[in-house]
Amino acid sequence: MSSVFGTIFRVSTFGESHCPAVGAIVDGCPPGMELGEADIQPQLDRRRPGQSDLTTPRNEQDLVTILSGVENGITLGTPIGLMVHNRDQRPGDYEEMQGIPRPSHADYTYQVKYGFRAESGGGRASARETVGRVAAGAIAEKFLLQRCGVQIVAWVDAVGHLEAGAVDMESITRQIVDASAVRSPNQLAAKAMAELIAGVRDNNDSVGGVVGCVCRNVPVGLGEPVFDKLEAMLAHAMLSLPASKGFEIGSGFSGSRMLGSAHNDPFVQKGARLGTLTNYSGGVQGGISNGEPIYFRVAFKPPATIGVKQKTATFEGADAVLEAKGRHDPCIVPRAVPIVESMAALVIMDLLLRQESRVRGGNIPEVNSPFNKGA
Amino acid sequence: MSSVFGTIFRVSTFGESHCPAVGAIVDGCPPGMELGEADIQPQLDRRRPGQSDLTTPRNEQDLVTILSGVENGITLGTPIGLMVHNRDQRPGDYEEMQGIPRPSHADYTYQVKYGFRAESGGGRASARETVGRVAAGAIAEKFLLQRCGVQIVAWVDAVGHLEAGAVDMESITRQIVDASAVRSPNQLAAKAMAELIAGVRDNNDSVGGVVGCVCRNVPVGLGEPVFDKLEAMLAHAMLSLPASKGFEIGSGFSGSRMLGSAHNDPFVQKGARLGTLTNYSGGVQGGISNGEPIYFRVAFKPPATIGVKQKTATFEGADAVLEAKGRHDPCIVPRAVPIVESMAALVIMDLLLRQESRVRGGNIPEVNSPFNKGA
């Protein structure tokens, strides 16, 4: 189990679907930032189950408590403990499935890997583990916004075969995204998506989708080649999410079909910095942010737990038919929107702090720095 | 700069396009494995430039020397130093481009991030840095093959709009892949791809492509949820490669368009283990290998350095026209094949060693273990 993410801004998460609490420790948050539960709760509210009839009916208020690291509403620079109680636990729902691993779920692999698995729900493989990610991500987001004006906005880019269509990456906001329960910015498409999800839900089935995300105002220079390039860290973060199957940045897979003469983004002066006319690069060149909007897409498979009868096998290999119980999302992407934003924030935050050390570390004299008073 | 990859099997790489040498240190390789330069050279040969007229004419033999960690042809368990000299350096080729950052290359972002950049070629952003990855990956591959029979085979799945078509993931081998210089298993498609690349090259342009990869016989249980899931580590590894823009595992983006009832992989007994009838999961469930073939695809953009005239800007923002010099690949995917294999091997190797600790760490008595003699 590896539940620590980041090098300087390091997040450790804990919690299964049916234990007393889920949460995180955020280590390395810079001191001196105003922080309270109210900064964190909104993204948890966007993530929480039971928020609409398109999501699982499990009802959790997901109220967060800050346990440490903040005094008088200001971060101390010490680890921030974050906790959310699990309230609506119904472990009994899962009893009849004990002998049959859910197809395409983690029951079988957890059993083999650990020799044990949580009897109830998905345990640590439940999307419930993302509560800690979102709480931590909200802290990173606040810092990034205050420090550099970074804006991170994700949206539902596709549900099944239905696509959101063109999205204006310069102007899209969370308000626009949240105008529909399905969180897709084009209202016509959003309505069709909601109907598709409702239909799938009524059939006890599930459907996949794609989340798009843009990060604006990210400073030039973030990303640590060669192994911790910005896109590598984003891909790592996104493919660590439950049910994700793919990631592409900028032109992505469609860029593989282009010629260099068409794909290259010509440079052009933009205010105080060099910008690019087009942005097939997706805001990243050589693994380092170039000041243009960073945009990427994440593919999510249909949730594995479905009520439809499935022919499969027991743990012992005997033929079996599974009709899964429990409360589950028919489509994960509406709730994945804040989770994708949170992971993007964690990646950018950590790379920002890693880069900060280098900039001051340069040979530019820093004679007046209070930091050097002792030198 | 972050040039260390892995937790237990840790690889540090070094080297730019025009410095004396490139290479790597492999820390954490298990002791007792036979190892010599001959185990490493074949993959370096498949990676090296100048191997066909579809690649850059830069001519490097890329002969590797093992500097440490091996005695009498056996690994000691100590760090393995690996070095390849840069021979065919022509820094002069780049002089006239000094003032103009190449569009979609790393010249600009390196300059801003570090305040300095290599004057010649791509420096650390050159694909030349992958020599160290491939040398290290060859060691991981040998161990995985001997220990578990793991077979890793990559191929060119697309060049521009040309696709390889169906690939039999159970039977494809490197011999089949290497039957064409373009490294695509379907010979008809390979021929068309080679013609496309040759045409693009003759136009001083470049073209993108896709590499597919399958890993067979990977033991059940590899991958460390929640952050270091197998697919997260693979995505990290692949998006750290120069010019990569996307990653998908199993059904990938197409899986996002499916219903759960169609996408779920039913379990079925396969010999001594539980297997699945279909493999939309791509060999991974809940971030952990399930014993089925792991397959994934990596999208590469067209190389940024092209001879076609490009309207762009100087570092200072003045209008400029760039006609890039230097020796470059018109299409990176044929040479990316062994690089993708190497990174896959590094990921699986590290996760194997991480899992090994857990299995023995369990509470099963290990009374006869020589390891416990002192207990």
Add this chain to the structure above:
Amino acid sequence: MSSVFGTIFRVSTFGESHCPAVGAIVDGCPPGMELGEADIQPQLDRRRPGQSDLTTPRNEQDLVTILSGVENGITLGTPIGLMVHNRDQRPGDYEEMQGIPRPSHADYTYQVKYGFRAESGGGRASARETVGRVAAGAIAEKFLLQRCGVQIVAWVDAVGHLEAGAVDMESITRQIVDASAVRSPNQLAAKAMAELIAGVRDNNDSVGGVVGCVCRNVPVGLGEPVFDKLEAMLAHAMLSLPASKGFEIGSGFSGSRMLGSAHNDPFVQKGARLGTLTNYSGGVQGGISNGEPIYFRVAFKPPATIGVKQKTATFEGADAVLEAKGRHDPCIVPRAVPIVESMAALVIMDLLLRQESRVRGGNIPEVNSPFNKGA
């Protein structure tokens, strides 16, 4: 702030002296171990303040709650969340000291480093942060005892100039240690130490001391040269404790005064393994455990917060006289005993899991391993 310790068995801690809770996340604990709060509470009880009149009168019951990672009393292999509420907070005690940094305490360095510091008590520099370490260490200890029979026993080896005298490292137990409140095994010495501490306390002063520790039954082979040698990790762990100033293993500083012919430990067969006749090495050779008892000593300075009037300066540099308030230990070593044991357990546990991967990683065929079923 770096509040994560360990590579595979990774502990993240959180909490200051006067925030709502302190605690830890233990990531990487092997699955399948019986675990409940009752396994953790005893060491917290030995660490807690207010346990005798030789310690701070701050009264905390320090009852631990397991938040996650355990189901039906068995570890799942997932992160174990641990929480202890802070009950007896009296931030008001510190108000009059706000302008004067306590000499030899962390007030000044925290203020400069972070630009902010906890107004109350020592914040994160308080020994209160060790609650998380001890809770995590108790889990490691249980595993090590069950898996290899490892026994870790620490004791007070000196208080001021008073020394415990010879200690039988083969037979000393926690019961023997806890026979006196001062936790020194020689009862005559313990009585004198208690009197010394009581006298120092009555003078509003403080006194330093030394903790000794032995780890028995540690398997041969633990420690990761060259940087993570066993003694290097122990030294790291011990010097990370509040108020510690020195560490020595085996012969330590006295070994520096010896000749090699006297200091070398001759090998001799001991049951199934090779042992040594003497143990100047302290159970470690070349950074790796050799099967003999590992023993080391940790020096602690006198606590910095004292009621005696001290001439010093304000944060602004003006002359000042400080008569510190608050509740503090006159001597830290009696309560440091379980903390030293806990850190030793964390080090050995992590190195055990790191070594386990190597042993199975070797080229010994593992044909019957269930782990390889998929191979």
Add this chain to the structure above:
Amino acid sequence: MSSVFGTIFRVSTFGESHCPAVGAIVDGCPPGMELGEADIQPQLDRRRPGQSDLTTPRNEQDLVTILSGVENGITLGTPIGLMVHNRDQRPGDYEEMQGIPRPSHADYTYQVKYGFRAESGGGRASARETVGRVAAGAIAEKFLLQRCGVQIVAWVDAVGHLEAGAVDMESITRQIVDASAVRSPNQLAAKAMAELIAGVRDNNDSVGGVVGCVCRNVPVGLGEPVFDKLEAMLAHAMLSLPASKGFEIGSGFSGSRMLGSAHNDPFVQKGARLGTLTNYSGGVQGGISNGEPIYFRVAFKPPATIGVKQKTATFEGADAVLEAKGRHDPCIVPRAVPIVESMAALVIMDLLLRQESRVRGGNIPEVNSPFNKGA
């Protein structure tokens, strides 16, 4: 094997006593620093064997080559490859010792841990592995001196029972230290130490010693509580050195015998910063540098390889007498001086870069920063 050290300034080392080369990769060195082999060679010369008749007669020039990371004499911010060839290898010297593990050396523990060990010399347990540390440390030292004026000076503080006596930590320099081959600043003591070492050498025996070290002008604020405190990282670094058995900072073990009223360092204004009148803390409070000189001592045992006949056992446990061959130091501390300095530099450098990120990471607006041009 763990051969990587540091979080941002990360050093990977490689090499055994009798392989083709030893060396290191330095990842995370800031760009823009002038660097050439001439910056590194002096410390290697101070470390190299054969420099006086007090050291091993093995004769190595230890000339370093920079393989990467530097262009036109300026660091690029990319990994710096460093290599030193092993020239004077005499593996044959060790043949007759193959069956008998040297007492107090690493032969036995390496054999059990890895199942294999280098047949010649100490392999990776040889002090030869420190070549990479010293080469890397020289780079860190240069940066620290240029950036903050940090001065690191170590000296021989004791050989056997002979002590150097009082050392003026404000004024001691490497020139003073190097005035004697034994590297102890008091010339009378140095002469006696040299005679002691010569006598021990003539008896085919060995003797231990202590190295002292001071780091001046270290900025206030370095050290990452709670686990990576400055003294914890120094202790980790020093106890990772071959033959080291103890570490103490500031008052160290003697501080454990003091009262708080005597041990506390009163604050007093010193120029632009708050300083302390005394320095029992050793320049560190709460794990963070306070601007005063950081000083510490490291105990080294007598080298294990001695020519004196030793009654011991074979690997199989049979009685044996060993008269070790090979070329070895009768006393390690004169050559340990630059090694201790190098490890101190690596620790301070890494903690400096970790702190830099925090300082800029604060909420102070940085509107004119070129780094924020893109924001």
